[in-house]
Amino acid sequence: MSEIxxxxxxxxxxxxxxxxxxxxxxxxxxxxxxxxxxxxxxFFNIRTxxxxxxxxxxxxxxxxxxxxxxxxxxxxxxxxxxxxxxxVGFVAGFSGxxxxxxxxxxxxxxxxxxxxVMLVGLLIGTYQGLIVxxxxxxxxxxxxxxxxxxxxxxxxxxxxxxxxxxxxxxFNALSNGCIPDPTENHLITIIIGAIGVAFVxxxxxxxxxxxxxxxxxVSSTPIFVVGLIVVAVIIMLVVTLLAxxxxxxxxxxxxxxxxxxxxxxxxxxxxxxYIYGIGGNAQAxxxxxxxxxxxxxxxxxxxxxxxxxxxxxxxSRLQSATPTAGTAFExxxxxxxxxxxxxxxxxxxxxxxxxxGTLVIMxxxxxxxxxxxxxxxxxxxxxxxxIIAVAFDVRTRRAAK
Numbered sequence: 001m002s003e004i005x006x007x008x009x010x011x012x013x014x015x016x017x018x019x020x021x022x023x024x025x026x027x028x029x030x031x032x033x034x035x036x037x038x039x040x041x042x043f044f045n046i047r048t049x050x051x052x053x054x055x056x057x058x059x060x061x062x063x064x065x066x067x068x069x070x071x072x073x074x075x076x077x078x079x080x081x082x083x084x085x086x087x088v089g090f091v092a093g094f095s096g097x098x099x100x101x102x103x104x105x106x107x108x109x110x111x112x113x114x115x116x117v118m119l120v121g122l123l124i125g126t127y128q129g130l131i132v133x134x135x136x137x138x139x140x141x142x143x144x145x146x147x148x149x150x151x152x153x154x155x156x157x158x159x160x161x162x163x164x165x166x167x168x169x170x171f172n173a174l175s176n177g178c179i180p181d182p183t184e185n186h187l188i189t190i191i192i193g194a195i196g197v198a199f200v201x202x203x204x205x206x207x208x209x210x211x212x213x214x215x216x217x218v219s220s221t222p223i224f225v226v227g228l229i230v231v232a233v234i235i236m237l238v239v240t241l242l243a244x245x246x247x248x249x250x251x252x253x254x255x256x257x258x259x260x261x262x263x264x265x266x267x268x269x270x271x272x273x274y275i276y277g278i279g280g281n282a283q284a285x286x287x288x289x290x291x292x293x294x295x296x297x298x299x300x301x302x303x304x305x306x307x308x309x310x311x312x313x314x315x316s317r318l319q320s321a322t323p324t325a326g327t328a329f330e331x332x333x334x335x336x337x338x339x340x341x342x343x344x345x346x347x348x349x350x351x352x353x354x355x356x357g358t359l360v361i362m363x364x365x366x367x368x369x370x371x372x373x374x375x376x377x378x379x380x381x382x383x384x385x386x387i388i389a390v391a392f393d394v395r396t397r398r399a400a401k
Contacts, residue, residue, distance in 0.1 A: 032392065033339060033356045040360060044367030051370055055245030058238065063175050063317060065362035066251035067092065067310040069355055071329060072336035073262050074306035076354045077299045079337050080279040082346030083139040085300065086330050087128065087146030088307040093326025094154045095121050095311030100164040100321035101157060103171065110171035118308050124150075125304020132300060133293040139300075147330075155323055164321045174254065175317035178247040186247035193239030193248075197232045204228060251313065255355075258306070262351045271295070280347030335382070336361050339389040343397065360385070 045052040071088050078085050095117050102113040124146075131142045158164065166172060181188040204224075211218050218224070242248055266272035274295050277285040286292050310329070315321050340357030342349030364385065368378045 067313040069358045070310040071333035074303040075333040080349045086143040089326040089329030090150035091307040092311035094150045095308040096315030097321040121304045121308020125301040129297040129300030186243035189243040189247040
């Protein structure tokens with residue numbers, strides 16, 4: 001009898017091991033970015049003698065990554081549609097300058113200046129989107145021209161004053177402050193983390209049940225449960241670490257809200273299905289009755305709006321508007337989306353994965369800054385990581401076919 005039990009146990013172990021191997025093999029693209037992020041964090045933590053994974057530096061990393069994450073979320077939509085927006089960096093820089101001018105020269109409250117700047121960003125996105133969809137000028141050309149235009153406007157807006165220091169405390173707190181928490185040990189931060197864990201668990205269970213309902217293949221219950229436990233533990237470890245310092249950064253809240261909205265839109269709405277459909281095959285989507293130009297216009301409007309928010313976050317982070325703001329922002333945003341698994345050929349991409357891509361890029365920057373690596377070498381390293389990530393993605397997608 002014991003021999004039979006031992007045999008059954010061995011078969012279960014082999015089956016479970018085989019399932020794990022198959023799961024990793026078929027989802028290697030999604031897992032690789034998480035593995036890369038963990039490896040990068042461990043490497044820099046060792047090289048900086050534990051300075052990287054401190055509460056203070058994690059808070060700093062979140063605040064540094066905020067503006068790139070917002071840009072990358074919008075860029076993901078653009079890239080899924082097989083478009084490009086090269087102007088977002090200087091649109092963000094120009095938006096930050098407009099915000100600073102409104103608050104310092106026109107003495108507007110930050111709570112009035114911010115909506116005005118967001119409206120400016122939306123108008124910029126609409127203008128570029130109309131050129132692409134109505135005049136049929138390729139997005140590369142349109143947004144390259146936009147890069148020149150808004151770089152010039154940024155320089156002109158700060159030509160007389162130079163760098164503008166922003167004195168508004170409420171505005172500066174957006175990328176430097178944490179959520180107000182009068183409780184001891186930042187209990188509200190812990191509660192928000194627990195709510196986040198609950199949301200992840202419930203959403204994953206619902207997604208699993210929907211797949212089972214339509215007979216899609218799902219992982220076994222043990223693997224599913226272990227995956228949820230790992231995610232929950234990571235979230236609570238990070239939240240506990242932050243609670244031991246100043247609490248949850250406001251940047252994380254802002255990015256989290258934007259991420260939730262765009263993730264819901266892409267996965268739960270008709271518009272999201274249209275975006276993926278057009279990215280996969282624009283001609284087939286048009287023949288099926290989808291207004292392709294309207295969807296593309298929406299994506300560019302969205303990108304303009306998010307670029308203005310990114311500009312606000314960056315200006316808040318520096319507590320000033322500078323003539324060099326926006327330089328190479330678009331490169332970090334594009335790299336974040338591609339490292340996060342957005343397909344070069346379009347039609348595939350997740351904003352949740354894009355956030356992981358952003359953390360990979362910004363962790364590299366943060367870690368190399370802590371190590372005192374020269375900026376020239378930082379660009380080389382990030383370029384190498386970028387090409388490896390995209391090459392890996394292309395190769396794995398070809399192998400899957």
